Amino acid sequence: MPISLVVILLVLFLGVSLQTSEALDPFACDPEDGTSRNFPFCQVKLPIQSRVSDLIGRMTLQEKVGLLVNDAAAVPRLGIKGYEWWSEALHGVSNVGPGTQFGGAFPGATSFPQVITTAASFNATLWEAIGRVVSDEARAMFNGGVAGLTYWSPNVNIFRDPRWGRGQETPGEDPVVVGKYAASYVRGLQGNDGDRLKVAACCKHFTAYDLDNWNGVDRFHFNAQVSKQDMEDTFDVPFRMCVKEGKVASVMCSYNQVNGIPTCADPKLLKKTVRGRWKLDGYIVSDCNSVGVYYSQQHYTTTPEEAAAxxxxxGHNLCLDLDCGPFLVQHTEDAVKKGLLNEAEINNALLNTLTVQMRLGMFDGEPSSKPYGNLGPKDVCTPAHQExxxxAARQGIVLLKNHGPSLPLSTRHHQSIAIIGPNSNVTVTMIGNYAGVACGYTTPLQGIERYAKTIYQQGxxxxxxxxxxxxxxxxDxxxxxxxTVLVMGLDQSIEAESRDRTELLLPGRQQELISKVAAASKGPTILVLMSGGPIDVSFAENDxxxxxxxxxxxxxQAGGAAISDVLFGTTNPGGKLPMTWYPQDYVTNLPMTNMAMRPSKSNGYPGRTYRFYKGKVVYPFGHGISYTNFVHSxxxxxxxxxxxxxxHRQASRNATISGKAIRVTHARCNRLSFGVQVDVKNTGSMDGTHTLLVYSKPPAGHWAPLKQLVAFKKMHVAVGTQQRVGINVHVCKFLSVVDKSGIRRIPMGAHSLHIGDVKHSVSLQASIIGVIKS
Structure with a gap:
């Protein structure tokens, strides 16, 4: 039987190796450097803010400008080495960024499922556990001198359009799920050592970024027109949760413009929202070369110095702290000389980046003296990490159809398997994009060979x-x-960064192959789909x-083992779709460039995601069946x-009238929540893990969603037993909706909770405390 997650985490906790690689020379404050070690910025006992101020005060303008870019220059006279800020850890330590290299003592790292797959587990505990493993391996590689400590992950954009090539990197289409994933994964990466950071995570790409290259429109020229309502209700939600709940150390702004202003030059987005309302404790970085993009391609400024400023x-608002790309190092000094920028404003940017480096312990001298200095090569690709x-792969697999039932297959009755399809024996396809070098691979063919004799044909x-x-x-x-098992679907040649799809159908003649093989098959035919985005497989659902x-x-990396475990019933699938699967005709006349979430009857616009679209689907958000049956009460x-x-606020005198929607800012939101106890019974014939999804349908209103997810829980329920699960619903966070002006309000009246087939009505009634001013 598969090792339980609890056992895995225990092994992770107890099994940390004390083996280390060759000692890494200190980044700064080398204890053997008699000059620099005595500087106040090297004194660990001083407050970080004092240390950073001392360091900034010692640098020349030219030295400061050299620190404004991802490949930050060394400051030899102060004993500071150069540093590459750009590393990636979307679902494992990656070598996509120049800050990380594999080889030697670190030939690879654990490659977890792509984010969209892990999101299908709806298991926040798992998401955080993966983050902890990834940061263990990142620290080990840093100690070995082959990686940095600043990771520009996770991607928490909403999977708004099913054709988006980077949708695979996201946790799906629901803002609350994406936000919960962001906060959980970031906590795993950054650790819980108070103000200190294990590694520094980054939530990207802020904001309304979900188009790469579609129908002649690319991300470098796209101006996303977003209403205040959709910004507050959808696009802001994951980033707000990442900053406020995850305490992320960085936010990355995107290439595109939003309502005519490049996100990386918009003080309303960066200064007022990220720093002001959400109180980011960290730095803001541009997507790579986006400052150069808004100068040279968007023509937002007339000179490069204006772009740098x-x-x-x-204006007078601090926006970026760090430029991924060379633009700021090339043009900032000239911007100062022309009076467009002053040195104090550069100091403010450095304050944020240097503080993060201090929190990472990069100015504390010898790396081995830090809490994570004992991590080394033997802490990467450990058996526990690979397990x-x-x-994670097992928990993310979603069973979409099981007619008969045809699954699980039996080792007794299905001793020979035809495994067919272009994804049947793939390796790197399984790890998606923004991946590194995996510890090893188990292909679908290799996985199935553990259970039965196979005949393999690519088809x-x-x-x-x-x-x-x-x-x-x-x-034949x-x-x-x-x-027969057909392993079909997509890969990075079809959906990827800079490559959006034009349709939702299987590529080429895949559908024809599937139908012909199914018609010829002597035994049951199982279709396994490998993809990041949804596919219209209506033909297969109806066959x-x-x-x-x-x-x-x-x-x-372990995808083939997980697939075979599910097909043969060693694992009972419990995943749910984190995105809607639409039919092809949904996108036929729907431009990716239309950012509106809500439908419009006047122009036939269908709306987007399960929250607003109510047309035909292939499979709905949250769909996923099991080999057993669960009953809710x-x-x-x-x-x-x-x-x-x-x-004492300017609340309306009519606030107590049923049907009104109260501003969240007028309610006493602290601890305004209620509990729901749900019994889940396994009435089938197999133990199983169940994903409990709780939705709320607000009172009728033209600007409210059709329904919205308010909570989710994962639980294991043995055959014939019942588990009671407590759900806490925070009224202001999860039962509020956003009006057309972008104001979040709590509708009074009956909210309907949907849990499986069970519905329960909760009436919200306003009560006035204190004196209302007229």
Whole structure:
């Protein structure tokens, strides 16, 4: 049986190796350097703010400008080495950024499933555990001199349009799920050592960024037109949760403009929102070369010096602290000389970046003296880490169809398997994009070979599937075996950064291959789909010859083992779709450039995501079935909740009238929540892990969503047993909606909670505290 996550985490906790690589020379404040070690900025006992101020005060303008870019220059006279800020750790330590290199003592790192797959687990505990493992391996590699400590991950943009090539990097389409993922993964990466950081994470790309290259429009020229309502209700939510709940050390602004202003030069977004309202404790970095982009491609400023000045201050407001790219190091000094910028404003930017480096311990002298200095090569790709990658893949697999049921397969009745398809024996395809070098791979073919004899045929040379030359031999294999598994779908040639899809159908002649093999198959036919984005497989859903459909996303280095464990019932699938699967005709006349979330009857605009779209779907958000059956019942829940209003605010005298929507800022939100107790019973024939999704349908209102997810929980329920689960619903956070002016309000009246097939109504009633001013 698979090792439980609890055991994995215990092993992770107890099994940290004391082995270390060769000692890394200190980044700064070398205890053997008799000059620099005596500077106040090297005194660990002093407050970090005092140390940073001392350091900034010792640098020349030229030295300061050299620190404004990702490949920050050394300051030899102060004993400070150069530093590469750009490293990536989306789902494992990656070598996409120049700050990380594999080889020697570190040939690879644990490659977890792509984020969209891990999100399908709906397991926040798992998300944080993965973050802890990734940061262990990142620190080990830093100690070995082959990685940095600043990781520009995770990607917490909303998967708004199903064609987006980078949707695979995100936790899906629901703002609350994406925000919860962001906060959980960031906590895992950054650790819980108070003000100190294990590594520094970064939530990107702020904001309204979800188009790369579609129909002649690219991310470098796109101006996203976003309403105040959609900004507050959708696009801001994950970033706010990342900053306020995850305490992330960095936010990255995006390439695109929002309502005519480049995000990296917009003081309303960066100064007022990220720093002001959300109180970011860290630095803001540009997406790579985005400052150069808004000068040379968007023509937002007339001179490069103006672009540099706008990046750093945008009027009198501090915007960027760090430029990924050379632009600021090339033009900032000239901007100062022309009076567009002053040195104090550069100091403010350095205050934020240097503080993060101080929090990482980079100015504390010998690395081995730090809390994580004992991590080394033997703490990378450990058996426990690789087992967690396998467990994450198992939890992220979603069973979409099981007619018959056809699954799970039996080692007794299905002793021979035809495994067919261009993704049947892939390795790097399984780890998606922004991946590093995996510890090793188990392909789907290798996984299935552990359970049965196999006949393997590709069917298509690759996922483009332009030829039917291999169809006949694939059909012959299906005729000879007890069952057929088709591993089809997409890869980075179809969906990737800078590559959006034009349609939702399977590429080339894949559909034809699937249908012909299914028709020829002697035994049950199972379709396994590897992809980041949704695919219109209506034909397979409606084909009685296709007994099962399984979506595995990009399942990481252990993907093949996880797939076979699910197909043969060693693992009971419990994943749920984190995004809606639309039919092809949904996107036929829908431009990716239309950012509106809500539908419009006047122009036939359908709306986006399960929260606002109510048309036909292939599979809905949250869909995912099991080999067993779960029954829900509500054990206890309130029928009425009082919402106390502060009468000393400018609250309306009509606030107590049912049907009104109260400003969140007028309610006393602290501890304004209620509990719901849900009983989940396993009435089937197999133990299983269940994903409990709790939705709220607000009172009718033209600007409210159709429904919204307010809570989710993961639990294991044995056959014939019942688990009671407590759900806490925070009224201001999860039962509020946003009006057309972008103001978050709490609708009074009946809110309907949906838990599986069970519904429960909770009436919110305002109560006035204090005196209302007229």
């Amino acid at each position: 706008d990046a750093i201050k945008a 967690l990658a396998l467990e 298509c040379a690759d996922v483009a599937c332009v030829s039917d030359q291999q169809f006949d031999v694939a059909m 294999a299906a005729r000879q075996t007890d069952a 009685p010859k296709i007994g099962g459909i399984v979506w595995v996303g990009y399942p990481g 509500i054990a206890s829940a309130p029928t009425m909740v009082s919402v106390p209003l502060d009468g």
